[in-house]
Amino acid sequence: MKQSPRVLLVEDEPAIAELVTVNLRHGGFEPVWAADGDEAQRELDAVLPDAILLDWMLPGQSGLALARKWRAAERTRGVPILMLTARGDEPDKVAGLDAGADDYITKPFSTQEMLARIRAVLRRRAPEQDSSAVQVGELSLDPQAHRARWRGEPVKLGPTEFKLLNYLMHHPERVHSRSQLLDKVWGDHVFIEERTVDVHVKRLREALGPAGLMVETVRGAGYRFTAQPEAAARNH
Structure with missing residues (x-):
């Protein structure tokens, strides 16, 4: 008999937790409830779940x-x-995704939406990121050391911006649509909006400073990483 996927629910409001756990059980999942971060950590240490439903607002440590x-x-x-x-x-929403969340569910939500989103992240296969070091112009990136440098100076990037830059630098001079970037950087996120890509591209450009011009907007098509920022500046 196939075991039901185990879902750890971290939620401090008992009424919501009871409703969610009942619906998870009816939906074919095995729910485990933790009321705060410490309790959740004990559950994680005991048995690793298949997915975590994590409330943003919690006593003590926040969900973020x-x-x-x-x-x-x-x-x-x-x-x-x-x-x-x-x-x-x-x-x-972007802060939640940037912290490492795979998806977000905004309260109030329907039972069917919640179950569909859980099934979607369980189906999802995270894309393989190229781990080889790469250099384009004066910008270099080392995925294994998790370091990016522009003209020898370190560039501070958030985890999502780093993955985005890693993919773009390994596939330069090609136009990538927003949906392609979602698949290749985020994975098969059925529910994530394409607008999320624009937000992270903006943050990536800001973090890169002058090198941000290398991330070129191709109007009506998506984005291209170019080794010729002068050309990018003319088309930006």
């Missing part, structure tokens, strides 16, 4: 802090995380 912590830990790095949040504004 927990997502960052679990993404940084070797053992929990690959477990899909879905943020449960009343925060529907785009910057908050």
Whole structure:
């Protein structure tokens, strides 16, 4: 008999937790409830779940802090995380994704939507990132050391911006649509909006400073990483 996927729910409101766990069980999942970060960590240490439903607002450590912590830990790095949040504004959604969440569900949400999103992240296969060092012009990137440099100076990048730059630098001078970038950088995220790509490209450009011109907008098509920022500047 096939075992039901185990879902760890981290939610401090008992009424919401009870409703979600009942629906998860009816949806074919094995729910485990933790009311805060410490309890959740004990559950994770005992048995690794197939997915984590993580509330943004928690007593003690926030869901955002927990997502960052679990993404940084070797053992929990690959477990899909879905943020449960009343925060529907785009910057908050991007912050959740940037912290390592695979998707977000904005309260109030329907049972069917929640179950569909969990199934989607369980189906998703994270794209393989090229781990070889690469240099384009005066910009260099070493995925294994997680370092980027522009003219020898270190560039500080968030985790998503780093993955985006890694993909673009390994596939220069090609036009990539937003949906292609979602597939290649984020994975098969059924529910993530294409607008998310624009937000991360903007943040990547800002982090790169003068080298940001190498990330060229191709109107009506998507983005291209070019070794000739002068040409990019004319078309930007």
